[in-house]
Amino acid sequence: MRKIIIGSRGSDLALWQAHHVKSQLENIGCEVEIKIIKTQGDIIQHLSFDKMEGKGFFTKEIEAALLEKSIDLAVHSHKDLETNPPEGLVIAAVSEREDPADLLLIRKEAVDANETFLLKQEAITGTSSARRKSQMMRFRPDIEIKDLRGNVPTRIQKLRDGNYDAILLAKAGVSRLNIDLSEFAVVDLNPREFIPAPAQGVLGLQIRETDTDLAEILRQLDTPEVRRRIAVERGVLNKLDGGCQLPLGVYCPDDHHVFVSFSTNWEEGAIWEEYEVDDLEGIVDIIVQDLQEEQD
């Protein structure tokens, strides 16, 4: 059998994810190599997401490498993928879902047990995600938001250095990297209340559409129920024409519930909606219609 070349960003999280899939493939008898590829998102570290134009900062160069066949497989954090796939590429498998929750990490001196999320009044809270900003404004309009960029270890170091009282991060990223958080208070935000990004906690395994041999192999790593649920989450994102800058959270924990948080302007806070359905058929259009009415 041929050797499979995985293309990955060089960040700790991306490499963890690439190695994770590499060992899954090795377990089913494949030979695998990892090749590191730099993306725009790795190079431009100083700008906030809202100031970076276009979409797909973390994925474009890797997708180009797939198309020119210098790699065979890209392992992406599914939530970083554009909802309209580039011509010629497909997601051949999605992983099991890691805990999709966001985490609030608080410096111990900024903890106040009487406040929502244990965070003291007017705390300086770091995130560059409009989705996280809008939901923090909903629950805690008193706090001050300050932009925070960099990969996961860098962001945690900035908290340690005292630039922030607290920061927000995806739990999946932190747990994959096994980072020692004992010096902070760690608040697990309930994903049905503080809604994650579409597909947060899921890996998307992307290949060339024409690579049917690899598609066949990757079928063994696919998780159909996760695929079905993130299709709802990402379907809403797609129909609202949003990238990662849109203040939108969508979480579909099972085949009967969808939780949504949405805002047109994060500073005004987010609205929250819960949907309970017999099955997921048609739910995307219903949600999008509700949100569009909200926008007018």
Ligand SMILES: NCc1[nH]cc(CCC(=O)O)c1CC(=O)O
């Ligand atoms: N935006 C970057 C990014 N892309 C995926 C993850 C975490 C892992 C995941 O959601 O699968 C992160 C870090 C974060 O949001 O804190």
